[in-house]
Amino acid sequence: MKIIVCINHVPDTEAKIKIGADGRTIDKAGINYMLSPYDEFAIEAALRLKEKFGGETLAISLGGDVHKETLRKALAMGVEKALLLKDDSPRDSDSIGRALAEEIKALAPDVVLFGKQSIDYSDELLPGLVAEHIGASSVTCVVKLDAQEKSFVCEREIEGGHEVVTAILPVVISTQKGLNEPRYPSLKGIMGAKSKPIEERQPKAFDSLVEVVAMSKPPAKQAGKIVGTDASAAAELVRLLHEEAKVI
Amino acid sequence: MKILAFAEQREGKFKKSAFEVTQAAKKLGGQLGMEVIAVVVGDSVSGIAGELGAYGAGRILTVQDPRLHFYSTTAYAKVIAEIARRENAGVILLPASQMGKDLAPRLGAKLNAGVAADCTALAVGGSDIVASRPIYAGKAMISVKVTSPVKIFTLRPNVFTASPVNGAASSVEACTVDLADADFSAKATSVKVAEGRPDVTEASIIVSGGRGMKGPEHFHLIETLADVLGGAVGASRAVVDAGWRPHDEQVGQTGKTVSPSLYLACGISGAVQHIAGMSSSKCIVAVNKDKDAPIFQIADYGIVGDVFEVLPALTAELKKTLGK
Secondary structure, X not given: OEEEEEOOEEEOOXXXXXXXXXXXXXXXXXXXXXXXXXXXXXXXXXXXXXXXXXXXXXXXXXXXXXXXXXHHHHHHHOOOEEXXXXXXXXXXXXXXXXXXXXXXXXXXXXXXXEEOOOOOOOOOXXXXXXXXXXXXXXXXXXXXXEEOOOEEEEEEEEOOEEEEEEEEOOEEEEEOOOOOXXXXXXXXXXXXXXXXXXXXXXXXXXXXXXXXXXXXXXXXXXXXXXXXXXXXXXXXXXXXXXXXXXXX | OEEEEEOOEEOOXXXXXXXXXXXXXXXXXXXHOOEEEEEEEEOOOHHHHHHHHHHOOOEEEEEEOHHHOOOOHHHHHHHHHHHHHHOOEEEEEEEOOHHHHHHHHHHHHHXXXXXXXXXXXXXXXXXXXXXXXXXXXXXEEEEEEEOOOOEEEEEOOOOOXXXXXXXXXXXXXXXXXXXXXXXXXXXXXXXXXOOOOOOOOOOOEEEEEOHHHOOHHHOHHHHHHHHHHOOEEEEOHHHHHOOOOOHHXXXXXXXXXXXXXXXXXXXXXXXXXXXXXXXXXXXXXXXXXXXXXXXHHHOOEEEEOOHHHHHHHHHHXXXXXXXX
């Protein structure tokens, strides 16, 4: 089974976000980056598929040189090969999707895995874009995966339950928390990853279809009203919710 | 030019987001001088399609096929793209639900259309639609415009209003789209429904518990309060990671994003990852014994107190007020 896992390098969840001087991007100074958390489930799923069916695993990331750090993490966890589509310029999701699809299509994989969302822009567009461009089936937000040679039976999270989906290979899967417990890289894995080569290629450029008009800090919220400091405040809180906020 | 509104239904019942999306389309249509067409896809939907008229759909198109009873990403995308081409739609609105988020990029790729995802506001400036939403877990806001001829927007559920107007004129038309077996390469075969309380992404009231609940055995306090309010139970990442609650209740950057009208955070300190998932709630109430907890900075109302005393009192008061 030929397995590709697409991963992203994102500001860590504790990062303080400042708007850049252009008013359209963030100020990258002083920000620590990490592998997008959902991508760990995708890497783990890729490794388990390889363990079950044999074959090969490849991690792909599109971005600047710093993305090598995230690719090395995938290698350390056990992915065999890594490819950096090196491009630091801002791209919209459509353009990233087309560039990834271009590379992926040429490799003719059986399975392409993504994390459910990249936690920077969280638009959840790439799995569907890539699936459509490479002509694959897809299942997003997968929490359970029963993999067979020709088709996967997945459970995907929907509002108030799970949808059981059968997908014929080739398939694009996006992984949700709960699918698996990602393994920790072994010391041997970490040492080995340092010396493994990361292939680099320039991705194709595409016109952007979504233009950023402005980026801003969210409006500061007014600090609210402290209704009381013990259980006796419950009655007043209920009155406020009922009469002032009118939410109950 | 026309605006297409995808009205999501499951099991022959519209999702609330179907009305929100239709009404948002109606508003945009008014501002841009565009006709609004609602599209309903499923097995047996002609009976409910007319409900969309009250939310502003002049024309309602239904595509019925027994094979469309359960959702299929490939077949649904083909159907909607085909209708969009036939109708020469310039704008397509979908809910940012599990179905809409799954469909939007496939439609984008099929129609060479840019997608503005998970919008929390749409504004018209000249002939442009400017869409806004939070990014970086709510630490920043972004405004975008789609520059392709066909523009797709997904709207965050519970944010846009849906208020019916009786007596609006509308017509329902049945359409057909040819579907081959190959169009169902991914297809749902069943749905496992979680029994009981509503899902956090759809609930208008959420009662969430965090570390301050001190253990899974105390979550009955949260559940009882949620049940009195007819609301959903939510959880912070810490308690999900600790195995106290299932991950489908997790609210936050690595959980679900919610916008209920009332969000009660109980024993939740308000880590930035949590706030990311719930800051667009209309009214936020915090109960926490630490007066310096960051949750109080975004709460509309707060009680600085012990959850084990405050929650039972709150439940009792609500029962009185709501007559239960």
